[in-house]
Amino acid sequence: MRESGAKGTITGISGPTVTVDTPGLKLCEMVLVGAAQLAGEVVRLERERTVVQVYEETRGLSVGEPARGTGLPLTVRLGPGLISTMYDGLQRPLESLRQVEGPFLRSGRLLEPLDPQRNWQFTPVRHRGEAVRKGELIGTVAEGALLHEVVAPREGTLESVIDGTFTIERAVAAYPGGEEIFAFQSWPVRRPRPYRRKFSPAQPLVTGQRAIDFLFPIARGGTAIFPGGFGTGKTILEQSIAKYADADLVVYVGCGERGNEMAELLEEFRTMGDRWTGRGLLERTVVVVNTSNMPVAAREASIYTAVAMAEYFRDQGKNVLLLADSISRWGEALREISSTLEEMPGEEGYPTYLASRLAAFMERAGTVETLSGKTGSLSMILSVSPPGGDFTEPVTQACLRTAGVFLMLDTALAHGRHFPAINWFQSYSLYRDRIARHYEESVPGWEAMAARCRELLQKEEALREVAEIVGAEGLQDADRLLMHTAERIRTRFLRQNAYSEDAFSAPEQTAERIAALLEAHEQAQQRLAEGVLLEDLL
Known part of the structure; x- marks a missing residue:
């Protein structure tokens, strides 16, 4: 990490918030503070001092220790070596840190995010002496099934191009005068990556969860x-979707979650195969981990680190899925940082810019035409943990203003061992009409069955209130049959076991199962009209 030349000393410490007298710093610039060189970020500039939010534990730090700027904001390195790696919110490779430090990591340790010793194979498509335009492909680097594209940063003539193995620190090409081209890119995490244009979502993201794909579909x-x-x-x-979703790459963010849950996730991902490619599941996954015992500043940065990596894969022409568990922990970290900066609090103590910052983050999703002319997509699925299950709290409401799909998880369903506990009356999808047309092409009758299923569930809810008053025996036989069918839809269709073969349901399997239930209901209705007793039918 290069230095900006700005050097000074620490003048004050308040928890993770440190004030320095380093001149010439910029807002959001990374600063290394103390003899341990703890990484921090400039969050406020004043006339006589600069306020730095430190990403790490500041215990042992003292006034008078040195502080110097790096000249760069929080930046990630994007290139070969990202896949199958577990990072923290600062893109430090946790497995490499464990090998160096052991299981207990100390503050101030920064390692290269991409292994500098690993050999890669570069396959050129342009050669020495050829002229290239900005963004034009120079060559590719294979990482499993993914080809990392190396493109020209500017127009010019190539003076040299390698053909063979290299390490990430070695240039793969160069312009006259010694300007080198590397296989990696450095990118500020809070700045969205550019693209030519954005398309309206029209293709479905198959998750394998029947309640989602059939009733509340998510678009790529x-x-x-x-x-x-x-x-x-x-x-x-979240973990079930990460395992089975139809995506080329998955970026999973454990933001403020318990460490044992992340350990179980990683162990399971190491042993599972990907049903779409036949390869190992980790070969299409990048994990960003900031558990609940890690510093809050790094937790706040973790979702930006993850989305920057996801956008990089999107720009390779891939369909990328970003999963964050949970965005509420990110909001709590933002609130804690805002509080230490003594900013004006908004609703429930959250900063007044919570909604705009969340919206800006979620707007980085989309299907786009990349600068190289390819089409890639970045989908986001975010879990929210409202305190006490109160959906009127600020983080949930801020997400609702931007999200295209709302899947309400119902406590009563969860306690009834119904998984996924998606409430089919309170949830909705703004993509349903567009996605239904796509499903209709591959599975005829899809939308008609979905409409019929929703109709039966809605009628059952109305009949349930009547049955609570007069009893189930007081209902007409046709109504009792409808309630019986709706119960079968809930228990045999909308419910899935996350730890069995039923954990994933392809659209064809989903259509086959609901078609059988609806056909049985229609046949029973017909026989009931012919005079057959309901007890005989059931």
């Missing part, structure tokens, strides 16, 4: 949230 390039109280299965649902 779309955004979805599922809020739920404690114990409603948010983490299990």
Whole structure:
């Protein structure tokens, strides 16, 4: 990490918030503070001092220790070596840190995010002496099934191009005068990566969850949230989607979650295969981990680190899925940082810019035409943990303003061992009409069956209130049959076991199962009209 030349000393410390007298610093610039060189970020500039939010534990730091700027904002390195790696919110490779430090990591340790010793194979498509335009492909680097594209940063003539193995620190090409081209890119995490244009989402993101794909479909390039109280299965649902979703790459962010849950996730991902490619599941996954015992500043940065990596893969022409568990922990970190900066609090103590910052983050999702002319997509699925299951709290409401799919996780369903505990009356999808047309092409009758299914569930809810007053025996036989069919839809169709073969349901399997239930209902209705007793039918 290069220095900006700005050097000074620490003048004050308040928890993770440090004031320095380093001149010439810029807002959002990374600063290394103390003899341990703890990484921090400039969050406020004043006439006589600069306020730095430190990403790490500041215990042992003292006034008078040195502080110097790096000249750069929080930046990630994007290139070969990202896949199958577990990072923290500063893109430090946790497995490499464990090998160096052991299981207990100390502050101030920064390692290169991409292994500098690993050999890669570069396959050129342009050669020495050829002229290239900005953004034109020079060559590729294979990482499993993914080809990392190396493009020209500017127009010019190539003076040299390698053909063979190299390490990430070695240039793969160069312009006259010694300007080098590397296989990696450095990118500020808070700045969205550019593209030519953005398309309206039109293709479905198949998750394998029948309740989602059939009733509340998510679009590729779309955004979805599922809020739920404690114990409603948010983490299990996120992990199930990460395992089975039809995506080329998955970036999973454990933001403020328990460490044992992340350990179980990683162990399972190491042993599972990807049903779409036949390769190992980790070969299409990048994990960003900031558990609940890690500093809050790094937790706040973790979702930006993750989305910058996801956008990089999107720009390779891939369909990328970003999963964050949970965005509420990110909001709590933002609130804690805002409080230490003594900013004006908004609703429930959250900063007044919570909604705009969340919206700016979620707007980075989408299906786009990249600068190289390819089409890639970035979809976001975010879990929300409203305190006490109160969906009127600020984080849930801020997400609702931007998200295209709302999947409400119901505590009563969860306690009834119904997984996923998605409430089919309170949830909705703004993509349903567009996605239904796509499903209709591959599975005829899809939308008609979905409409019929919703109709039966809605009628059952109305009949349930009547049955509570007069009793089930007081209902007409046709109504009792409808309630019986709706119960079968809930227990045999909308419910899935996350730890069995039923954890994933392809659209064809989904259509086959609901078609059988609806056909059985129609036949029973017909026989009931012919005079057959309901007890005989059931």
